[in-house]
Amino acid sequence: MDFHYESIDHIQLAAPHGSEEQAREFYKDILGFQEVQKPALLQKNGGVWFRFGFVEIHIGIEEPFNAARKAHPAFRVKHLDGMKAYLITKNVAYTEDDRLPGANRFYIHDPFGNRLEFLEWQ
Template sequence: MDFQYEQLDHIQLAAPKGGEEKARAFYHGILGFTEVEKPENLRSRGGVWFSNGEVDIHIGIEEPFHPARKAHPAIRVKNIEAMKKYLDEKDTEYIVDNNLPGANRFYLHDPFGNRLEFLQWI
């Protein structure tokens, strides 16, 4: 191959019509992502975009809506134990998974039922 992949640019997850405020409450209010203004020509589609460091998440509106329960993004975290403590303080449920050797990881679901993985390699 005469090309190589550099890095993941963004992930897109789906939400039901009208889910923008719930997305803001979760991705900004709980996870601490900053909302990014969508390009003018994409705004009519609905949805909302977020960014934090090198991680960009786009929430797109999908009808009919079905959450991603198995497929998921995996986001690397520095100091994952501090994140767990933070989520505990926010009363946000997560599921610890010790099945991947060498990883401290957990899953949580956004308000739409989409699965998100967070991990730190040990």
């Protein structure tokens, strides 16, 4: 990949029951995160955890499930344009947003409808 994550500002995202494989396909196979084993005491709750460097995403199971369409994690990325080109090859649609002065940024949605922001400060 022609980009790497620098830091994360915040994160736990919810997903519906039985969605762990979809989460793996998206966060691991497309975004390049590695799966992290959850502590034994938490495994019974379902969900799956991922890490890329110091960035962690915990996908927790929530019923009833409602996607986070406004609230979102924000990832600082180096070579954001490279990431956009990569996402195109994976058929992942993104929406650019130029309303934050000094930032090149876009949004995508995970398979569950959760909003994710990726940005690079200029």
